[in-house]
Amino acid sequence: MADSGMSSAEEIERRVAQYLRGEVSFQEFDAFRQERGIQSFVQLAPQPGTSTGGLTGVGQTGRLLPTMGEGGGAAAPSYNDDSDDDDYLDNDDSAKRGDDSDEDDENEEEMEVVEEEGSSTTNPVDTSLTAKYLEGKLSFSEFAELMEQEENDGKETPKPAAAEPSKKGVDISEAFSLELALEQEERKGRKRPKRRRINEVPKPLRGLMGEANLRFARGKYDDAIKMCMEVIRQVPHCYEPFSTAAMVYEEKGDMERSLQFALIAAHLNPQDPEEWVKLAEVSLEQNNISQAITCYKKALRYDPNNIGILWEQANLLEQTQEPRKALEGYQQILKLLPEKEGNKYMDLMRDMSKTYHATGETETAIETMQAAFTKHPTLVTFEDVNMLTELYITMKQYRHVLEAMSSYCSVQLSWQGGVTDTMAALDRLGMPDTGQQETQVMQCTIPPETPIDLSIKLAVSLVHLRYLGAAKPLVDMLLQESAEDMGDLYLDIAEAYVDVGEYDSARPILAMLVNTDRYNLAAVWLRYAECLNALGKTEHAVQSYAKVVEMAPSHLGARLSLSALQQQLGRPEEALQALSEGAPAAMPTAVETAAEVSSQPGPDVQLLHHKSTLLYSQGRMEDFLDSSLLMLSKYFEEAYQQQNLQLVVTKLTSRRRKYQLNALRDEPGGTRQGRHVVDLSGKLSSISKLEWWDLLCKASRCLARLGRTEEVEHLTMAALASPQFEKDAAKQKELKYMVLSACCLNKNYRMAYFFVRPMIMENTEVNQLWNVFCQITTSSEDARHHRFCLRLMIKNQNNIALSFLNGHNSLISGTYKHALGEYVRAYRLDPGNPMSLLLIGVTFFHMASQKYTIKRHFVLVQGMSFLNEYLIQRGETQEAYYNVGRALHQLGLEHLAIHYYQKALHMNPPDVGDTKYSYLLDLRREIAYNLALIYSNSGSKNLAKLLLDQYCVV
Structure with a gap:
């Protein structure tokens, strides 16, 4: 029989599912219902189950259960209790009393109702949050905040759209409406269902709730708690079991647990502000101020005009260091205080104004005091006016000081123009400044009982308003x-x-x-x-x-x-002393180690900057460097401390340099492995970027002039590696040129070559860079630049400087034909350049000097022709005659070489207008020495000695 019932129930569920999916029409579904004699598809009257098993249908799944006719299905299990019959009757009576109370409440506006026979409504309480709160994982403030968020989210959830029609064209909502129409006649004769609040215990569980209350009254606390927890499990949105459990725990002495359940009960039934106030007081007894603030907040939601609650909440907010929120509460209190409590109003206003001023809200403090003065003018004291005028002076509102003094201290202003009315005089203060204020105010009269500090505040305001004549009597009174x-x-x-x-x-x-x-x-x-x-x-x-x-x-x-x-x-000495006093007695230099540094605090960075500027203006470079390097080492601290800065500056981008700098710093001992940096007091940002740059340039020049080339190289590299100027492209470019110059001065040609290479590639037409490049490559004695020049020549085939360099490289290597080709290329690009003619002639002479040269005389003739052309273009100059004579001297044509040497010897050097460096262009010593060699080899020792004594002996 049971099997047939189960199969029949499964068949009914299958048909219901088909109907809801639209697979069968409503007519077919209704015929099936009438055939089986099914009255309804919802279990309307669930019965309480056993105490251990809970209730069937209530608070469980929303599964549709058919109510069969005779023998149509299994009956619901009954509730068996081991208590006596009297207990059960008591429960039944309490349930009836609950029914009567439901009828009384059925028309309340704030009551959310459900049908007694219907299924449970959506549970408004997140049971997981409740469990976390009861386990102590959440505070009540967090619990209440999360619940409010969920409630707000639920309110904002849009209503679902109407269901789409089924495949057979039947709307599900229409089907249910038709089914309800079929049963409408039967419903007419039924009694209207009772209505209850959503947070009240439903009728099937009222007996269990009444039993819990009875067990509590009899002192069976554990049984009462178990029953309350069972009700909570099934209907966690009802407040009554939480409230009962709170009372049980209170009787047991577990006040913390009692407060937890009482808070949840209050949250489920929040309309009672007195209950929230009581819970706040209990929270304060447990020293839980934040929870008490939350309780007061809940109470104010349902009783927003309760001054006592507002006051308590504001006081607690002050204790939790939240003055702004406390002031908001006090402002609300000021609005609610009645006229008869003016003294209380003024006392609160004074405290609020002080707090506003302390938090930097001076304007709000002024507005608060002005409102109080307007509302209770008879209660204004001199102390109040003193406070208000002080706030006015702080905000430089001097005209308002005069207004307040005239309104509340009986101060009178009289004017030279006959205006004796004080308010009219004050109106004239708002007129445009004509520069005649000094003669406008004639007299300022104050009552004798006015405190002197108020009189001086009036005088201060008059002085700032440029009414010095009116202020003078007040000042004279003070001077007494x-x-x-x-x-x-x-x-x-x-x-x-x-x-x-x-x-x-x-x-x-x-x-x-x-x-x-x-x-x-x-x-x-x-x-x-x-x-x-x-x-x-x-x-x-x-x-x-x-x-x-x-x-x-x-x-x-x-x-x-x-x-x-x-x-x-x-x-000047006293000026420096004024900047040096108070600094460490012995300032460490920027290159001293940590062990040599004094433990005294460093000098102020602004004092040090002014001292450096003063020393530089006085020309005291050594002292200037001591001060400036202290500052610059701190400014570029992270990079300045490193010894291997070359690994950092060789990175092409600032991002890679920063990465390499961090890598060096993270090495064992990397942070302090190099030069020590002295700590300075004050903010480095107090000196502008432009001033730091100017200081860097001055220090670099001074180091170079004093020959401290290693330090200038390290300083400029630290500046380049540091992020201080990385965002300024122009300064980054100039820093690279500074590092290049420093490397050349320090004879670090390897690093200099690294910096000059990209500069050459970007600026192939700048002759100064080519000159520096030649100086670096010549001094380094490194052949790396040969391939670089050849590769660059492919991209810049019309560059004369590259042609000369490639020719020089080939000439030094002994590949004269390649050198000749490069020089000829330069000659074709610029036929009027005497340099190319000279180099071509010299190359021909080198080729003629080789052992296995074919047509040697033809090569010599070609070389001489180019030298003659060179001589023509250069003209009769000492340099031109010397070069031709030197070429002939190399070929062994000494009689011809003597002719050109003597011509060059009797010519003056070129006039460059600078006598300091003109000796560098004078070739007479070289010419005399070469002539002396020729004379000495030919046996003319005396003539050779004469030339040496005349030109070469110092």
């Missing part, structure tokens, strides 16, 4: 007081005079302050020195600045000003 007692007010008015350039008025006030005991401070002396300097009293200003440096050695501005004044007075 003791500077020892009123020094802060003295300083306020003096600074106001200094700010507007009234140094004559500020000087006597500052002089009185510096002679007191309490205000004999560096800040006051600094103001006094600035005032004296502005008045042209340089000597007195120097003394005042020296006093500031003595009292505050680390004050940078005072040192710089003192140094500038000493330099202005013609005291």
Whole structure:
């Protein structure tokens, strides 16, 4: 029988699935239903199951179960309890009482309802989050935040679109509506189903919930908790089991667990703000401030105008270092406070204004005080006005100071034009500045009970508004007081005079302050020195600045000003001393090792920069280098410390250089393996990039002039390897030229060749680069450049410099025919160039000097013809005659060589206009020596000695 029932149920499920998929029409499906006598396809009245097995149908899967006719299916299991019948009756009575309460609540607006006979609605509580919270993996604040996010996501989820029609054209929604129409007559006679809240325990579980409450009342706490957990398992969206469990745990003394369940119950039934306040107080007892803040936040959601809750929440926010959020709460309190609580309003306003000012929101502080003054003008005190005017002065709103003083302190302004009304006078303050303010204000009258600090704030505002005449009586009143007692007010008015350039008025006030005991401070002396300097009293200003440096050695501005004044007075040593005091006694040089460096703090970078500039202007290069290298080594610190900088700078791109630099640094001992860098105080960014570049160029030139070529090479390489100038393409290019020059000076021709090669490839027409290239290749005695020149010639066949270089390389190698070809190429490119004629003639002479040369005389004649052409183009010059004579001397034609040597010997060197280097172009010593060799070989010893004594002996 059971098998037939199961097969019958499976058949019904199969037909239902076919109908829902549209495989059968509604007519066919309805005929099948009538044939089987099926009343409904939903189990409408599930019965409670056993205490261990839970309930069938409620809180489980949404599977459709047919309700069969007689013997149509298995009956639902019954609930068996080992308690007596009285307990069960009590449960039934409680269930009935629950039904009555449901009927009373059925018309409430905030009630979300479901039919009692229907299936459970969607569960609004994420059971996984609840489990994590109960296990202590989440705090309640996090739990509440996550639940709110899920609720918001659920609200924003769009409604599903209407179902598409089935294959046979039947809409599923239409089919269900037809089925409901068939049963409409039967439903008319039924009683309207009761409605309940979605977060209340459903009727099938009320008996179990009542049993749990009964067990709790009888002191059977463990059984009550088990029953509550069973209800929670099946309907986790109901608050009642959580609330009961919280009370059970509280009776057991487990307050932490009780609070957890109570918080979940409150979250499921959040409309009671008093419950949230109670939970907040319990959280505070457990020293959980963040959880208490969350509880107060929940309470304010349902009672936003509760001043007490707002106050408690704001106080807690202040304790958690969240002043901005606390101030938002206090602002809400100010709006809600009644008129009769004006004193409380003003006290809160004062605290808020101080907090706003401390957090940098001075404008908001002013707005808060203005609102309070407007709402409770009779409660405004002098202290309040003092605070407001101080905020106005901070924001440089001096006109508002006068407005506040006139409104709340009875200050009156009278004008020369006959205007005695104070407000009208204040309106004139807003008029354009005509430069006649000094004569407009005639008198400023203040009540005698006005505190002196308010009077001085009024005077400060008048001074800044350039109404000096009106401010003078107030200042005179202050000067009658003791500077020892009123020094802060003295300083306020003096600074106001200094700010507007009234140094004559500020000087006597500052002089009185510096002679007191309490205000004999560096800040006051600094103001006094600035005032004296502005008045042209340089000597007195120097003394005042020296006093500031003595009292505050680390004050940078005072040192710089003192140094500038000493330099202005013609005291360079004192100027340097002003920049050096307070620095380490023995400054280490940039090349000293770590063991030699003092443990004292390094000098300030700005002081060091000014000192370097001063030393450079005085021409003290050694001292300048000591200071500048300290700064530059720190600026290029990461690269300057490395010894193997050549491995870094040989990388073509800045990215590769940075990678190589990091690789060297990561090597064992790589960070400090090279030169030591002294730590400096102050920010390197306080000096601009342009100033750093200027300092680098000056230091490089000085090192080169002093012959410290190794240091200049290391410095320029460190600058190139450092990322400081990598984003400036122009400076990167100039740095490469600086490194090239430094390598040439240090005779590091291998590195110089590496840098000059790409420069040559980019600028093949620049003769200066070719000259440097020739100097490098000649000095290095390396043949690597031969193939480079040949490959470059393929791309630049019309380059004369390349033709000469390839010809020179071939000439040195002894391949004269190849050299002759390159020289002829150069001659064809520039026939008027005497250099190519000379080189072609010399090459022919070399070929004629070879042992196995055929047609030697023909080669000599060709060589002489080119030399004669060279002589014609160069003209009668010492150089031309010497070159021809030297060529004939090599061939052994000494009688002809003597002729050209003597002509060259009696000619003056070329006039280059620079007598310092003109001796380099004078060939008479070389000519005399060659002639002496010829005379000596021919036996004319005396003539040879005469030439040597005349031209070659120093």
